[in-house]
Amino acid sequence: MPKISMTVNGQAVSGEVEGRTLLVQFLREHLGLTGTHVGCDTAQCGACVAEVDGASVKTCNMLAAAADGAEVTTIEGMANEDGTLGVIQQAFQDNHGLQCGFCTPGMVMTAADLLKRNPNPSEAEIRAYLEGNICRCTGYHNIVKSIQAASAAMVAAE
Amino acid sequence: MAKDSGIGASIKRREDVRFLTGAGNYTDDINIAGQAYVYFLRSTVAHGKLNAVKTEAAAAMPGVVRIFTGADFAEVGGIPCGWQITSRNGEVMKEPRHPVLAHGKVRHVGDPIAAVVANSLAEARDAAEAIEVDIEDLPAVVDMKAAIGGDAPAVHEEAPDNICYDWGFVEENREAVDEAIKGAHHVTTLELVNNRLIANPMEPRVAIGDFNRASGESTLYTTSQNPHVIRLLMGAFVLGIPEHKLRVIAPDVGGGFGTKIFHYAEEALCTFAAKALNRPVKWTADRSEAFISDAHGRDHVTKIELALDAEGKFLAIRTNTLANMGAYLSTFAPSVPTWLHGTLMAGTYTTPLIYCNVKAVFTNTVPVDAYRGAGRPEATFQLERVVDKAAREMGIDPVELRRRNFIPADAYPYQTPVAVAYDTGDYHATMDKLVEIADLKGFEARKAESAARGKLRGLGIASYIEACGIAPSNLVGQLGARAGLFESATVRVNAAGGIVVMTGSHSHGQGHETTFPQVIAEMFGMPEDMVEIVHGDTARTPMGMGTYGSRSIAVGGSAMVRAAEKIIAKAKRIASHLMEAAVEDVEFKNGEFTVAGTDKKIDFASVALAAYVPHNYPLESIEPGLEETAFYDPSNFTYPAGAYACEVEVDPETGVVDILAFTAADDFGNIINPMVVSGQVHGGIGQGVGQALLEGAVYDSNGQLVSGSYMDYAMPRADDLPSFTVDHSCQTPCTHNPLGVKGCGEAGAIGTPPTVVNAVLDALNSGGINVPHIDMPLSPARVWSAIEAAK
Numbered sequence: 001m002p003k004i005s006m007t008v009n010g011q012a013v014s015g016e017v018e019g020r021t022l023l024v025q026f027l028r029e030h031l032g033l034t035g036t037h038v039g040c041d042t043a044q045c046g047a048c049v050a051e052v053d054g055a056s057v058k059t060c061n062m063l064a065a066a067a068d069g070a071e072v073t074t075i076e077g078m079a080n081e082d083g084t085l086g087v088i089q090q091a092f093q094d095n096h097g098l099q100c101g102f103c104t105p106g107m108v109m110t111a112a113d114l115l116k117r118n119p120n121p122s123e124a125e126i127r128a129y130l131e132g133n134i135c136r137c138t139g140y141h142n143i144v145k146s147i148q149a150a151s152a153a154m155v156a157a158e
Numbered sequence: 159m160a161k162d163s164g165i166g167a168s169i170k171r172r173e174d175v176r177f178l179t180g181a182g183n184y185t186d187d188i189n190i191a192g193q194a195y196v197y198f199l200r201s202t203v204a205h206g207k208l209n210a211v212k213t214e215a216a217a218a219m220p221g222v223v224r225i226f227t228g229a230d231f232a233e234v235g236g237i238p239c240g241w242q243i244t245s246r247n248g249e250v251m252k253e254p255r256h257p258v259l260a261h262g263k264v265r266h267v268g269d270p271i272a273a274v275v276a277n278s279l280a281e282a283r284d285a286a287e288a289i290e291v292d293i294e295d296l297p298a299v300v301d302m303k304a305a306i307g308g309d310a311p312a313v314h315e316e317a318p319d320n321i322c323y324d325w326g327f328v329e330e331n332r333e334a335v336d337e338a339i340k341g342a343h344h345v346t347t348l349e350l351v352n353n354r355l356i357a358n359p360m361e362p363r364v365a366i367g368d369f370n371r372a373s374g375e376s377t378l379y380t381t382s383q384n385p386h387v388i389r390l391l392m393g394a395f396v397l398g399i400p401e402h403k404l405r406v407i408a409p410d411v412g413g414g415f416g417t418k419i420f421h422y423a424e425e426a427l428c429t430f431a432a433k434a435l436n437r438p439v440k441w442t443a444d445r446s447e448a449f450i451s452d453a454h455g456r457d458h459v460t461k462i463e464l465a466l467d468a469e470g471k472f473l474a475i476r477t478n479t480l481a482n483m484g485a486y487l488s489t490f491a492p493s494v495p496t497w498l499h500g501t502l503m504a505g506t507y508t509t510p511l512i513y514c515n516v517k518a519v520f521t522n523t524v525p526v527d528a529y530r531g532a533g534r535p536e537a538t539f540q541l542e543r544v545v546d547k548a549a550r551e552m553g554i555d556p557v558e559l560r561r562r563n564f565i566p567a568d569a570y571p572y573q574t575p576v577a578v579a580y581d582t583g584d585y586h587a588t589m590d591k592l593v594e595i596a597d598l599k600g601f602e603a604r605k606a607e608s609a610a611r612g613k614l615r616g617l618g619i620a621s622y623i624e625a626c627g628i629a630p631s632n633l634v635g636q637l638g639a640r641a642g643l644f645e646s647a648t649v650r651v652n653a654a655g656g657i658v659v660m661t662g663s664h665s666h667g668q669g670h671e672t673t674f675p676q677v678i679a680e681m682f683g684m685p686e687d688m689v690e691i692v693h694g695d696t697a698r699t700p701m702g703m704g705t706y707g708s709r710s711i712a713v714g715g716s717a718m719v720r721a722a723e724k725i726i727a728k729a730k731r732i733a734s735h736l737m738e739a740a741v742e743d744v745e746f747k748n749g750e751f752t753v754a755g756t757d758k759k760i761d762f763a764s765v766a767l768a769a770y771v772p773h774n775y776p777l778e779s780i781e782p783g784l785e786e787t788a789f790y791d792p793s794n795f796t797y798p799a800g801a802y803a804c805e806v807e808v809d810p811e812t813g814v815v816d817i818l819a820f821t822a823a824d825d826f827g828n829i830i831n832p833m834v835v836s837g838q839v840h841g842g843i844g845q846g847v848g849q850a851l852l853e854g855a856v857y858d859s860n861g862q863l864v865s866g867s868y869m870d871y872a873m874p875r876a877d878d879l880p881s882f883t884v885d886h887s888c889q890t891p892c893t894h895n896p897l898g899v900k901g902c903g904e905a906g907a908i909g910t911p912p913t914v915v916n917a918v919l920d921a922l923n924s925g926g927i928n929v930p931h932i933d934m935p936l937s938p939a940r941v942w943s944a945i946e947a948a949k
Contacts, residue, residue: 020280034187035180037412039360040445044868047360075180089178093170096837100667101177102360102412108178123881130876134868136360136413137667139844139906140876142837 004068008033009077017064023057024048026064027074035075035105039134046133049106049113050074056113058132075105078112087157088112088150097146099137106133111147119155123148164680165897168833171672172686173665182410185364185381186442193366193438194223196428197282199272199289200450201264204298204522204861205311208262208291211272216288221281224435225289226273226427228261234430237423238395239487240387242638243323243496243518251323251518254314256486258396258423258430264293265313265485266522267863268450273427275439298522298861302459302480305519313485313520322483322518323492327500328576335513338474342465346548351933352536354457354482354855355848356871357529359666361412362443363452365425367432375403378429382408383418383664384704387641389696391421391489397430401696404429408694411666415845416528417452418666419706420489424451449866454855455529457482458495462540470554472563474511475503477540481518481526488527492518497637498533498625498707504574505541506585506621506799507563512575522861528706530845530907534624542620542912547930550923556619556916557598560801561589564621571893578625580797582890585621588801588823591888592619596803596821604805605924613807615818616921620802622909625795626901627712627892632791644791645709646700647718649678649725651784653770655763657682659721660692662702663714668903669834670710676830677715677897681722682762683749700787708901711830712796716895720788723896729765729784735776736760736768796892796900800824802913808921813942815851815918821883822909827891827900835902839884842906848874849907850914854935872935922948 005014008031015030027033027050036059039047043061050059051073078086085093088111098104107130114121114129121129126147127140135143161167176182213225237256244250260269272289276282299305299313305320312318326332339345359381366379376399382388385406393404411418424441431439443451459480465473481495500514545563549556564585565572572580592598601617608615628634631642648660657678663670675689682688692698705714726746733751734741737758745752752759768775769784805819822839829835852872856864865871891898911934918936922929922945929944 018280028187029189033180034184035182037184037361038186038442038444039362039412040868042445042867042869044873045360045445075178079179085175085178092178093174096171096833098174098177099669099837099841100360100413101173101182101410102184104177105180124877127877127879134360134873134875136358136415136845136873137841138837139840139842139847139874139882140879141840141844141882144876144881 002065004065006067006070006072008072009074019065021064022060023062023064023067024059027059033074033076037102037105039102044134046106046110047103049109049133051109051113056110075108078108087153091150091153092146095142095146095149097138097142103133103135107135107143111150114147115151115154120151163686164676165830167676168831169672169676169686171669173669173671184361184410184412185366185379188366188379190366190368190438193440194275194277194435195279195282196431196439196441197274197279197286198270198424199274199286201260201267201269201271203264203293203295204267205296206264207294207296208260208264208271209294210292212290213272216274216285219281219285219288221277222285223275223277226259226431228257228259231258232261234258235396237421237426238391239492240391240489240640241493242640243325243492245323246326246329251492252317253487254316258426266524267861268524269485270423273431275431275435300521300523300857300859300861302482302519302521305521306517313522317520320520322487322520325496325516327514331511331575332513335474335476335511338511339463339465339476342473343468344466344552346464346544346551348544348547348931349461350540350543350931352456352458352460352539353849353934354526355455355529355853356449356855357415357417357452357455358873359413359415359418362445362448363418363422363424364442365428366438366440367428368438369433369436371436375405376429376433377405377407378425379407379409380425381411381418383411383414383666383706385664385694385696386662386702387704388421388425392426392429396426405697408664414666415530416455416532416706419704420453420527446867449871450524450863453488453527454484454524455526456536457526458536460540462544464544464548466548466552470552470559470562472507472509475509477503477514479516481516482523483518483520484523484525485520486525488525491525491527493638494528494533499537501576501578502534502537502623502625503541504576505538506565506623508565510575523857530842531624531904532707534904535908535911538622538908539912543915543931546916557589557593560621561586578795581794581893583797583799583825584888584890585799587888588799588825589621591823591885592801592803592821595823595883595885598803608807614810614921614925616806616808616917616924618804618913618915618917618920620909620913620916623797623799624904624908626708626798627792627796628707628709629713629792630794641703643703644789645713645717646702646787646789647714647721648700648785648787649718649721651725651766653767655688655766657689658692659689659718660699661714661718662699662704663710664694664705666705668705668710668838673711673830673834674715674718677719678722683747684762708903711897711899712895712901713790713792715897715899716792717788717790719896720790721786724786724788725784728780729762731780732768733760733765736765793894796827796895798824798826798900798902798905800905800909802909804913804917806917806921808918808941810925810945813938813945815936815941817847817880817914820880822906823885823888824902824905825888825890826886826902827889828898829886830899832886835886836884838903839906840882842904843882843910844874844879845907846910847879847914850911850934850936852878852935
């Protein structure tokens with residue numbers, strides 16, 4: 001079995017995986033980082049989005065072995081160092097951007113990716129960027145509001 | 159000024175912190191040392207005779223622990239149905255056995271044939287491929303009209319005509335309705351389909367069975383909306399486990415929308431297997447598996463007739479529906495097209511005569527059961543579509559026609575001709591609010607602006623009512639429920655004054671951990687963070703009936719209030735002793751007990767401490783401790799209602815529908831947390847738009863589910879929806895529960911589909927394209943075809 005190493009949320013980790021092990025399985029089952037969720041088997045829902053080497057990735061669609069040596073950030077790595085919610089997380093709570101919470105980690109990770117690329121997106125740009133993430137609870141209304149609020153907070157902090 | 163605490167405050171949800179940091183505890187996040195994994199081998203044919211299931215080769219494969227087949231469950235009960243319907247002729251419904259694993263026959267694609275237990279999921283999956291299934295294909299029946307056509311194959315021998323029941327409601331009205339329709343000034347007729355949907359909570363179902371040899375206790379961790387009911391059904395009817403030896407835990411659950419109410423075979427299998435193997439057993443559905451194993455929703459074919467007089471007053475409604483049950487009866491399935499549908503056919507109107515016939519049909523498809531709204535969306539869709547069509551045919555403005563027929567605000571309580579009695583409501587008020595906030599006056603100008611760009615703009619309106627807070631037990635018992643539908647709560651005051659509420663309600667996204675404490679905080683005059691909610695574990699909470707039908711706050715919250723009232727009554731007696739006053743003189747307000755006419759006072763925490771440190775305490779007349787339980791069974795349903803508006807643009811060249819604005823004016827009675835309520839309306843609208851424009855479970859004629867994954871089933875995404883305008887300022891509080899609440903969770907899914915469809919048809923018809931109806935989902939292909947056909 002291939003032995004792999006990577007940095008996840010700033011910590012060096014390693015493990016032996018089967019060749020067929022997906023990155024999401026490695027995160028959830030080997031590292032116990034269960035915040036990254038599996039909501040489908042066709043890479044449509046986005047519940048498993050994490051950041052791999054600076055880009056948002058559907059971790060159900062990437063082999064763990066392919067992430068050997070990568071820098072990975074998951075939802076567990078998004079809080080501030082003192083444990084309080086990060087800007088995007090806080091915006092989701094403030095704007096009721098989640099209900100059951102299952103799609104939420106993927107939404108936050110996608111929002112982070114969007115705001116890194118486009119710090120001040122329009123509503124239409126936000127909606128378009130969420131194309132790969134499905135939420136069944138919120139009708140997206142408050143997710144869009146949350147990302148707008150996060151954008152405003154991040155722009156104001158600069 | 160907006161409140162920042164207690165009832166009516168939009169306080170932020172405490173559960174969000176764990177969900178936002180990846181610290182949630184969903185069922186698949188749970189792993190038990192030594193667990194084995196289950197993979198279900200499922201039927202790939204819709205109907206077939208199961209001649210043999212050969213497992214020898216598979217059983218010898220690496221990692222395989224055991225393979226279960228239907229034969230292993232011969233001595234075990236079938237999956238039970240919780241509701242019995244009686245046909246017009248007095249016969250009870252046909253209730254064929256629903257085995258845990260298929261035995262003898264398979265009846266739908268996805269019917270589980272074998273369960274492979276192995277040391278890893280990959281090994282279980284590999285071994286399943288080595289199982290030889292000797293299956294003899296039988297002709298399948300998918301279409302309901304064909305199923306009852308006479309020469310269709312029978313899904314079950316017990317129901318050779320594929321009819322589960324033939325229900326008439328209200329049977330005594332039938333002839334009077336026929337007469338009224340015959341003699342009416344105008345009759346509008348509409349045939350329509352309420353499309354089959356797949357609930358698709360984002361968290362797929364999971365079941366983990368565990369067995370403790372030392373205690374003899376079985377534990378099931380499951381993605382369920384009502385753990386106590388699962389314990390009851392599985393313990394008593396399937397596996398024969400006494401309830402005190404069976405614990406069901408439903409931790410964080412990633413959405414339900416109805417499909418996680420029901421008891422499923424996988425739960426029974428994992429519980430059974432864990433005991434048989436003396437080893438924890440875990441099953442996690444993948445999404446494609448969810449499509450063929452979660453109960454589906456809706457799936458009605460209906461003909462509705464509305465009779466009107468010359469002024470547009472509704473005289474009578476006659477409706478005939480075929481309701482798909484799928485291949486087996488799921489837990490609540492028989493109630494959905496009957497008591498949750500027929501009883502809502504009055505809607506918000508004064509129609510004096512209504513008759514509803516429903517034939518429930520078995521087909522070789524996945525079982526159908528309650529999905530968000532359950533029965534009420536089907537009733538509302540028929541009614542609001544036929545009213546709109548009548549308005550067009552009679553040349554009356556759709557808002558005006560509705561207003562002419564609304565139940566007036568001074569008519570409550572209002573007894574409908576379909577059994578239910580609405581306690582409160584004001585449909586003119588919600589319509590007034592809608593007209594204002596949707597800026598209906600400005601529509602013509604917006605339409606002209608769209609026309610200038612070559613687009614057809616349409617305005618759709620609908621009004622809805624729903625029966626929520628499912629209970630009362632004696633009523634639902636008369637209607638065929640095999641369960642009581644009360645709710646319970648235990649309120650435990652700890653020695654230092656903190657409060658824990660153990661509720662039978664279950665939260666799977668509704669925010670109970672935040673909203674229930676708001677009620678307690680208000681009652682006890684304490685901050686919310688002094689209150690904790692426990693739910694979702696049969697060992698930690700009193701008997702409950704779970705969450706569905708917008709019953710959490712109306713029934714579960716009311717049980718909590720009743721238990722809290724008992725606490726306050728007892729605490730007053732303790733306080734009266736401590737302050738040496740007569741109990742009648744003691745008042746409790748803002749967390750303090752005072753004695754009328756004196757300056758004596760004592761705070762709640764001190765009374766709580768005295769209850770647990772009873773040194774100076776009247777032990778002869780008051781027990782120590784401060785913990786009370788209440789079971790609450792309401793006297794009626796609650797009746798939230800509202801009016802919705804939608805504006806769409808249709809591209810006549812392509813049939814693409816773009817939703818530009820969606821507005822909802824709802825009356826939910828009193829509201830605990832407006833932010834949470836708005837969120838639930840948003841979600842309901844999203845699912846309603848999904849049904850109207852995008853979603854549909856499609857079977858081919860052989861019974862293959864063509865829309866079997868997110869590749870083929872169109873889920874609403876962010877750019878399919880607009881931002882919504884919602885308003886809940888119209889409030890007619892419920893008169894029969896202590897909080898005056900009505901429930902809000904399903905409203906959007908009920909009111910939205912007819913609103914959207916009415917909008918699209920308005921765009922076409924007022925644009926000169928004569929299209930009386932298009933069945934949902936209104937995909938570009940369907941809209942374009944309708945436009946072409948009308949040319």
